[in-house]
Amino acid sequence: MHTAANSKGNLFEPLKIPIYRALWIATIFSNIGTLMQNVGASWMMTSLTPSTTLVGLVQTASTLPVFLVGILAGVLADIVDRRWLLLITQTWMLLSATALGVVTLTGHTTPWMLLALTFSLGFGAAMNLPAWQAIMQDIVPRESVAAAVSLNSMAFNVARSVGPALGGFVVAWGGAASVFFLNALSFIAVVGVLWVWKPVIRERDHLSEDVIGAIRAGTRYVLHAHRVHAPMIRSAAFVLCGGSIWPLLPLMARDVLKTTAAGYGAMLAAIGVGSIISALLLPRFRKSVALDWIIGVSTGLLIIACFTLAFSSQRMVIFGALVLAGMAWIGVLVNFNVAVQTSVPAWVRGRAISFYLLIFQGMLAAGGAIWGYLAGQVGTQEAFGISGIGLLLGLILIRWFPLHLEENLDLSPSAHWPEQEIHHVEAEMDDGPVLVNVEYFVKPENVSEFRLVMQKMRELRLRDGAIRWRLYRDMSDPGRYIELFRVHSWAEHMRQNERFTMDDRQLKARVYAMHTGEEHPRVSHFLSVEE
Numbered sequence: 051m052h053t054a055a056n057s058k059g060n061l062f063e064p065l066k067i068p069i070y071r072a073l074w075i076a077t078i079f080s081n082i083g084t085l086m087q088n089v090g091a092s093w094m095m096t097s098l099t100p101s102t103t104l105v106g107l108v109q110t111a112s113t114l115p116v117f118l119v120g121i122l123a124g125v126l127a128d129i130v131d132r133r134w135l136l137l138i139t140q141t142w143m144l145l146s147a148t149a150l151g152v153v154t155l156t157g158h159t160t161p162w163m164l165l166a167l168t169f170s171l172g173f174g175a176a177m178n179l180p181a182w183q184a185i186m187q188d189i190v191p192r193e194s195v196a197a198a199v200s201l202n203s204m205a206f207n208v209a210r211s212v213g214p215a216l217g218g219f220v221v222a223w224g225g226a227a228s229v230f231f232l233n234a235l236s237f238i239a240v241v242g243v244l245w246v247w248k249p250v251i252r253e254r255d256h257l258s259e260d261v262i263g264a265i266r267a268g269t270r271y272v273l274h275a276h277r278v279h280a281p282m283i284r285s286a287a288f289v290l291c292g293g294s295i296w297p298l299l300p301l302m303a304r305d306v307l308k309t310t311a312a313g314y315g316a317m318l319a320a321i322g323v324g325s326i327i328s329a330l331l332l333p334r335f336r337k338s339v340a341l342d343w344i345i346g347v348s349t350g351l352l353i354i355a356c357f358t359l360a361f362s363s364q365r366m367v368i369f370g371a372l373v374l375a376g377m378a379w380i381g382v383l384v385n386f387n388v389a390v391q392t393s394v395p396a397w398v399r400g401r402a403i404s405f406y407l408l409i410f411q412g413m414l415a416a417g418g419a420i421w422g423y424l425a426g427q428v429g430t431q432e433a434f435g436i437s438g439i440g441l442l443l444g445l446i447l448i449r450w451f452p453l454h455l456e457e458n459l460d461l462s463p464s465a466h467w468p469e470q471e472i473h474h475v476e477a478e479m480d481d482g483p484v485l486v487n488v489e490y491f492v493k494p495e496n497v498s499e500f501r502l503v504m505q506k507m508r509e510l511r512l513r514d515g516a517i518r519w520r521l522y523r524d525m526s527d528p529g530r531y532i533e534l535f536r537v538h539s540w541a542e543h544m545r546q547n548e549r550f551t552m553d554d555r556q557l558k559a560r561v562y563a564m565h566t567g568e569e570h571p572r573v574s575h576f577l578s579v580e581e
Contacts (some may be wrong), residue, residue, distance in 0.1 A: 063191045064198040069247055073189075077364035078205045078381075083229075085213030087147060087317065088112070090221050090229035091168050092300045093573025094154070095309045098161045106297040106422015109414060111168040115176035116411030119250040124404020125264040127181035128397065132188070135181045137244050138541065142238040142375055151230035159226075176411070178403040183387070189247055196388045197333060203384050204329035209322070218315025259545070266538075267545075268401030274513040277393040278402055280451040282384040282409050284345075287447055288382055289413040291440030292352050294421040294433060295321070295375055296414070298359075301430045305361055320369045324376025332384060341385055341453050348381030349441055356438030360431045365441065383410075395461040395551050422431070460552035482539030485576040489530045497529075503560050504533065508552055511535045515546035529566070536580045540577070 065071045091112075095105050116123075124136055124259045150167040153159050190198045194509070220228050259267060272278060303314035304359040328348070335344055351374045358371035387406070424433040508519045516535040524530035537543040550558075565571050 052458050061559045062197075062201070064194050064201055067190055069243075070189045070198065072206055072243045073247075074201060076243045077202070077207050079239045080236045081206050081209030082216065083233035085173075085318070086217030086220060086229040087150075087171070087210055087233035089213075089217035089311065089315050090226040091150075091164060093218075093221055093314060094159070094226040095161060095164060096300055098159070098164065099162075102301060102426035103419070103422045104161050104165075104416045105300060106420075107165055108168060108423070109297045109422075110116055110416075110420030111165045111171040112175070113411040113415040113418065115169060115173040116179065116407050117415055119173065119176050120180070120404045120408035120411065121265060121268070121401070121567045122261070123370070124180040124268060124407075126177070127184045127266070127400025127404070129259055129261070129264050129502070132185050133244060133247060133249055134280060136178060136185070137241060139174050139178035140237050142360040143171055143178070144234050144241070144266065146170040146174060147230055147237070147488075150333070151227050151234060154225070154230055156226035157181055158304075163310065173439060174319070174472075179407050180400045183391065183403045183407075184400040186391070187250070187399065195326055195391055198386050199279075199327050199391065200332055200384055203380050204326075205272060209554075212319070212322070216315065218310070218312035221311040225475035228254040229308075249385035253533070260417050263542075264401070266541075268398055268405070270392075270406045270515070270517075271398045271513050272402060275394065275402075278390055279452050281389040281393075282406055283451050284447050284453060285383065285386040285406070285445075286388075286413050287444040288349065288441070289410055290420075291437045291444060292379065292382070293348075293417040294437035296380075297418045297421045298425055298430055298433055298437075299427050302359065302368075302434075305430055305472075307365060307368070316370055320372035321379070324373035324378075325380040326376075328377040328380040329384070331553075332381065336385075342387075342448050345382050345385055345453065346445060346448060347380045348443060350378075350451070351375075351381070351439050353441045354379035355434035356434045356441065360435035363431075368500040385453070393459065395463075395549065397549055462552050463548065464552050464555040466550045479544070480539055482537065482542070482566050483578050484537045484540055484543050486535050486537065486543065487574040487576065488533040489572040490533065490561070490564075492529050492531060492564050493566055493568045494529065500531070500564045503557070503564075504531075506557055507533070507561060509544075510557060514549040515542050518570045543575075 065074065092105065092108050095108050099105075099341065146167060150164075150171070153163060153167070176237075177431075186195055186198050186202075217229050220232065256310060272282075274534075299317060300314055303309045303317055307317075309317075332344070353372040355375040355378065361366060362368060362371070390402055390406045391399070421433055424436065428436075490500070504521050508521070511519050515537050517538055518534075518536040520533065520534050522532045524532070537546060562570060
């Protein structure tokens, strides 16, 4: 068993797990192919059209699908076999990359055809991402998730340090079609590892959710689980401004440095080098430095990089700034990702990740269009200056949305509530709504603390299934309180019980400790009789 201390101090601990190691290696090859494809698509667009907006839309086409189908992808990651979902999405991307290679090789590529097939690849990635990230805790111990996420980022950035430069040389030597076909081949490694992996199959039972119910439950959880709000809001502000580097970089390569596709690949490789440096340093800093301090410093590095790119046209200075940008990008986004993954239980993990990715990729998609348009209006370097100012203003969010890693939470199911006994009334799973009444008796000296703790109980009830919640005080007996919450159906109330975690159990124990009755608080259930 891995310990929390070891996982925090040893970045490479997850690589001791064979299936994780195989997936990690396969992912490097797949990411190299994807980044070669990105270089080919972005550079090809600069040769197909002089429009800076269309160049920016290449990023939008690859990231917009997450905004459109991200929630559905998260739901499927929670309610279907994740292995089969990953096999299907990886195969989809293989076929899309092949199609792009064929139309390019035959000379039928237009700007809109390029965007359409880039969108198709983005669709496969959007359906793949939540399941891909959710399987991390199916493969590695929870205390090793931070190391696994950092290693995944390192895999991506090892690929980034090789893929763009390799892609630039391949485009210069064999044309864009070559990198599109190589990208198609790169998906085969991942498909092969997934095919031999045999995870524990999650059995569906009478409480399994359908797609609509799962979307509703996931949305409700994210709205009421305050732990996930800070990383989502902070990442939105960061990505909108910090993501300017991706659509503006090919324009800077073409218009400022006057370089070739190989030169553009080398610029992306510089970002990859910075990302690897950051991934190696993060575990050490995370042990002893406050998370917001790491994110603040990383954001500061990206601000410096953006202003450098805005005011300098010296090749070596620009490459140095890109190394800083790579360090900053990983220093911020790995921690946002880990903060989301470690703050949610397994039953909703895919959906929580999908909401995070929806925000992340939605801001990238919007930024692709915004920064491409601004570059056309004010100039590429001026657009970098504007993004630096936006990042600087975004630092004020640290005050209102502080970030904490929740690695010490015990989010395993508590399994301490038996199925509710029903007397006299026979209830079907779809019957409802259900009104639950919990009666407490509290001493006057405990009232203030009780009411504060019950606000946390409110979050718990709404997060796990309640659609209404209220706490009432008896006017004739000031020490008597009634907690009322409404649930959509009897099945949803059963799911609510199943979703109770060990950490929630500690909160419940705090509430019950302030109850002065001889027994536990009395719980009553009322089933609607409306036709």
